[in-house]
Amino acid sequence: MRKLKIEGKEVQVSDGATILDAAQAAGVYIPTLCHDPRLTPYGACRMCLTDVEGQRKLLPACTSPAEDGMVVRVNTDYIKKLRRTVLEFLCVHHPLDCPVCDSAGECSLQDMVFQNAVVANRFKAEKKAYPVDSSNPLVERNMNRCILCGKCVRICGEVQGVGAIGLVWRGFDTEIAPPYGRSLDCEFCGQCIAVCPVGALTSKLFKYRARSWLLDKTPSVCPHCSTGCSISVESMKGRVMRISAEPGRGINEGNLCPKGRFGYEFVHSPKRLDSPLQRGAKDFARIEWSAALTKAAERLKEIRAKHGPASIGAIASPRITIEENYLLQKLMRIGLATNNIDSIAAYGYRALYDGLIPMFGSIDGLPEYSGISAARTILVAGSNVTETNPVVGNFILKAKKTKGARVICVNPRGSKLTRHANAWIRNRPGTEAAVLAGISALIIRDKLSPKLDEARRLPGFDEFAKSVAAFTPEKVEAVAGVKPDELKGLARDFAAGSPALIVFTLNSFENSKGLQTCVAAAGLSLITGNSGPGRIGLLVPGETCNMHGMLHAGAAPDLLPGLSRIADRAAREAMAKAWGAAPPEAAGLGMEEMISAAEKGTLKALYVVGENPMVNFPDTARVRRALEKLEFLLVQDLFMTETARLAHLVLPAASFAEKSGAVANAEMRVSRFVQAVKPLNGAFEDWKILSNLCCVLGVGEGYGSVAEITGEIRRAVPALGDALSPAAEGRRLGSQAAQGTAPSFKALSLDGAAKRPDGFPFSLLTGAMLNHSGTVTRMGDGLMKVSPKAVLWISPEDAKALQIPDASTVKIASEKGQVFAEAKVSETMPKGAVFLPVHFETPAVNSLVGHSPRAGEKEVSAVKIEKG
Amino acid sequence: MQENRIDDVLAAFRGKQGSLIPILQKVQERLGFLSGESISFISKALRISESEIFGVASFYAQFRFTKPGEHCVKVCLGTACHVRGGALIMDAMERELGVPAGGTTPDFKFTLERVACFGSCALAPVIVTDKKVHGSMTPAKAKDILDQYRRRQG
Structure with a gap:
């Protein structure tokens, strides 16, 4: 600890803290233009110069370490004069075009010129006259406004690991640009826009849209991948104008990816549906909401009466809230007496539950993101995390850079992550499970892990060991194309590098990994002692914002809210008590079974909420055959999707910005959409539509607010409901499943030899x-x-x-x-x-x-x- | 492929820290300039982003980023040459070659550069073609020198 005095205030900071950190701890304001807590201190702007007693020169607060006994002054007349001079120098070049600058009102330079009353400039020089560069899709570059603080260059290189721009040329000619005067060609995450203290880098989507001080900021959560980044939805007059993130809030430390920052335009797309549509003889016709709901209920009741409850199914969505998924499954289970409800998770994420629950006793306790920074080894298996979950990718890059974690990629495809990794094992597509099994086999054979004896005592170890033993280095080479030496090195590094984290995705969109990858990864993690009671050394970020929440809400054919099995009598009785009617006993049809049943004609009606099977599900031709055969296809979505075009009735829903409700991210941490703007005229929040359908189908009397649904969940399933209350912001989802069960192994069932049809090389x-x-x-x-x-x-x-x-x-x-x-x-x-x-x-x-x-x-x- | 022309340069520096500038120098020696393609190749080999390499290279006057002409014409605008009319010579050269200072003619025959003093002030104003110094220049004499080079190649 270091003890020092800033502006007369005593303050204690940890070793390695800077004077700036100390000042912030003491609540003393020091102006900065080039500082960002995410970046290595730079000391370029000279705004943070401080007077340290006993030092001949003024010290920049952002780069000078705080020392014991320092007496620091930050607001002497001399320093104030210097600051004004620095600002005068900056304003020599900086154009005073604030009236037409998008950054006006949130510009650090503008604020500081104002605070320091720099009303006149003693210096005159040539103004810069770079042409404004709008040649790329999203970022407008106006280098005349640039003050060369280098924040954009550093966030692009240090945090994003991209390095698309640099400080080029020298002296007066210095500018920030891509090499060779090229146009910006990068990830388009917009992090550079977010850190730019002036208006040199601005969003083309936000250009001339709104004055920053007129925007209402609604704290919410990103609706795209499962990382769970906190965002601010900035809106004006009922329109979402932009998305931003604040460094101090949420897990993302102010970082956002392209999807998060720029993927909001769909909210106000002219293609949004603004009325229920009924399929007519030729085309769709608009109908009234009341007629649409009545029609939907009637058709469902008719089909149920004629063909039985098993002839109706529903597809839930990991993009709608936990409350909405809860209502949907309740509607199916009570209103229509069927457990036929499943989701896209069946093609991916569900494998995690099916793999981990038997091994770990529950799905609870997937690592928090802090597990990334704690890891010494991070093995990323067959996944381009930097693309699917970009901010999780940032965490991995940060762990490598700041903590020296060893990042190993096993991936046939190169990516940003493989470029930064310490080692990149290029296996054949779809052989990640075999490589992981090979690593386990070597660790067991050569006793590489000190935790092996502990693991041996767990049930099922022998079966697991036997199932992976076949994956000798030679076999792995034959199957996966990984050289025996590479595999041996990998096994040694992984076993020696505890704590080690295995990261992979199980997206429905990916066709290379599944249940066996999950079992192989969990097994490897167990034998090296990285998983066990209180720790699961796997991080498996999902593809959409509420994958965990949807499954926890019971949107699965065999699971009730809180992840209780439908076969569990006590759980069914508990639900019956809360709902006033019991859910059916037998597990419903899963996604694949529903499609088969529809194809065969035994499934007659399907209610699709927020999902687009015609694009997202495998075997499009089969999905089309199945959907076309249905007697009644009800689709609830924001858009006339490829699936909605096949529907008999389409209900327009509201987007994340237009509604409230809880979602759970990859850590199973709960955060909330908060309504920022009113739903598009004619569209309604999914929960309102579901609540109305519940009423029409005789399930309860409807819900007046999301809080009412949350209240019901809390009464019915406390383990789930408690995490949903707004007071418990940031809590992780709990399940009703047995807690603290000793982990056990599951045998891998993998033959390894991929069969390939002739003629398709x-x-x-x-x-x-x-x-x-x-x-x-x-x-x-x-x-x-x-x-x-x-x-x-x-x-x-x-x-x-x-x-x-x-x-x-x-x-x-x-x-x-x-x-x-x-x-x-x-x-x-x-x-x-x-x-x-x-x-x-x-x-x-x-x-x-x-x-x-x-x-x-x-x-x-x-x-x-x-x-x- | 340029890669083939510089991979031995990179091989010589493999595993050595702090070798970016020597590599850039060697590559320029080989290619006459630093092409975008060569920087992309260096970027992959050293795992440094292209923009960082370009940032380093563009800081130094010694690196050039466009293909130079066959002959380099340097016009001195140092103090002595300046007072004796160096600017007129530069004007004439720019007009004659049709490119501004720092430019290369479209046929890659000449690159025109301005320099500040060769230390041949007694001969001011001077121009230097490749390594040859020509003193007491006038716009007409300078043009003649260019013509000689043009004729030499036919």
């Missing part, structure tokens, strides 16, 4: 893109300019062999179908594999992908590539 990897979130971000112009379409990523070797030039059209065919896409030749792709992102209707990636025969299992699709 390429492995098709599918997944999400950095700039898109599901199908909803397609509705915003900004991100669509950055990533307007899905392109086929192919390695330079393969492109050359097939004579496919960059940006030419290619045909991609699998056993299921064929699509056309533009080729992108990229060194990030390994030979023999191609990557095609989802999100788009064309190319319809999921029309190439088959549905998995076994739940939780996925196979990498085999395709052939031809010139288009």
Whole structure:
């Protein structure tokens, strides 16, 4: 601890703190222009100069360590005079175009000039006259306003790990620019805009939209991936104008990714649905809400009466709130007496629950993000976390940079993370489970982990050891193409580098990992003592904001709210007490079963809330056949999605900014959407629609507010409900499942030998893109300019062999179908594999992908590539 | 591929910290300038972003980023040459070559540069073509020198 005096105030700070930190602790304001707590101190702006007794020169507070006994003054007349001079120098070049500058009102320079009353300037010089650069989709660069604080350069390099811009040239000519005068070509996360203290970097989407001081800021949570970043929805006159993040609030430390910062335009898209639509003979016709609700209820009742409750199903959504998912499952279970409710989780995230619950006793206790900074080793398996969950990616980069964590990537595809990783093992697509099994086998065989003896005592160890023993280094080389030496190094590093964290995604969009990856990862974590009571060394961020919340709310065929099994009699009775009626006893149909049943004609009605199976689910042709065969398809969404076009009745819903409710992120931490603007005229919040449908179907008397739903959940399922109360902000979800069960192993069931149909030599990897979130971000112009379409990523070797030039059209065919896409030749792709992102209707990636025969299992699709 | 032309340069420095500037110097020696392609290649090898490399390189006057012409014409605008009409020579050269100071003619024959003193002040104003110093220049004489170079190649 260091004890010092600032402006007469005694203050204690920890070792390594700067004078600036000490001043902040003492509540003394020191102006800064180039400082940001996320960045290495820089000392460029000279605004924070302080007078330290006994020092000949003034010291910059941001770079000078606080020492014992220092007596620091920050507001002497001399310092004030110096500050004014610094500001005068800055204003020599800085244009005073504040009336037309988007940053006016939130500009540090403007504020400081005002605070220090710099009314005249003793200096005159040439003003800079750079042309304003609007050549990229999102960031306007006006270098005339730049004060060269370097914050944008540093956040881009240090926090984002991108380094798209630099300080170039020298002296008067110095500017911040991409190399070679190129146009900005980067991730478009907009972090540079957020840190710019002036208006040199501004958002093109916000340009001339609103004066910053007129914006209402509503604290909310990002609706896209499951990272759970805190955001402020900034709105004016009922419109969302921009999204921002504050460094001091939430888990994201002020960081946002492209989806989070720019993916808000869909809220006010002209394509939003503003009236219920009924399919007529030719086209859809607008109908009144009351008629629509009556119609929906009537059709559902008719079908139930005629074909029984099992003929009706629902698809829930990880994008709507916990309360809304709760209402949907209640509506199905009580109103329609069926457990037929499932979601996109069936194609991905559910594998985590199915893998971990048997091994760890419950899903509780997935690590908090603090587990990333605590880890000495971070193994990222087959996942481009920096794209799917970019801010989690930032945490990993930060752990490496500030804590010296060893980052190891096992991934066929190169990414930002593989570029920064200490080691990159390039396995064949879809073989992550085999590599993890190989690591476990080596650790067990060579007794590499000191925790092995402890693990041996856990139930099921022998079965697990036996199931991975087959994955010898030679076998892993044959299956995954990983050299035995690489694998041995990996096993040694992982075993020696505790605490070690395994990070991977289980997105429905990805076809390379499933239940076995989960079992293999959990097993590896257990034998190295990284998982066990009170710790789970796996971090598995989901693809959408409320994946955990949706499952905890009971939106699954075999789970009740609070993750109780439907087969659990006591749980059913508890629900019956709360609901006044018991949920059906037998588990309902899962996603795959519902689609099969619809295809066969035994499922007659489907209620789809906030999901777009026609793009997001595998085997598009089969999904279409199934949906077209339904007697009644009810779709509730913001847009006329590919799925809604097949519906008999479409109900327009409200977006995250227009409603309130709880969601749970990848840590299972609860945060809330807070209504920032009123729903679009004609659309309603999902919970209101569900509440009304409940009424019409005779389930309760409706709900007047989200709080009423929360209240009911608290009474019915305290473990879930308690985490939802606004007072418990930031709590993690608890489950009703047994707590503190001793972990046990589960045997891996993996043969390793992937069978590939003849004539399809390429492995098709599918997944999400950095700039898109599901199908909803397609509705915003900004991100669509950055990533307007899905392109086929192919390695330079393969492109050359097939004579496919960059940006030419290619045909991609699998056993299921064929699509056309533009080729992108990229060194990030390994030979023999191609990557095609989802999100788009064309190319319809999921029309190439088959549905998995076994739940939780996925196979990498085999395709052939031809010139288009 | 330029990569092939500089990978031995990179190989020589593999594993050494602080070798960015020597690498840039060697690459410029090899290629005559630092191309975007070469910086992208260096970026991958050293795992330093292209913009950081460009930031370092553009700080130093010794690096150039465009392909130089076959011949380099330097016009001195140091004190002595300046008072004896160096600016007139520069004007004439700019007009004659059709490129501003620092530019290269579209046929990559000449690169025009301004310098500040060669230490040949007694001969002011001077121009230097490649390594040859020409003293007591007038716009007409300077033009003749260019013509000689043009004729030499036919």
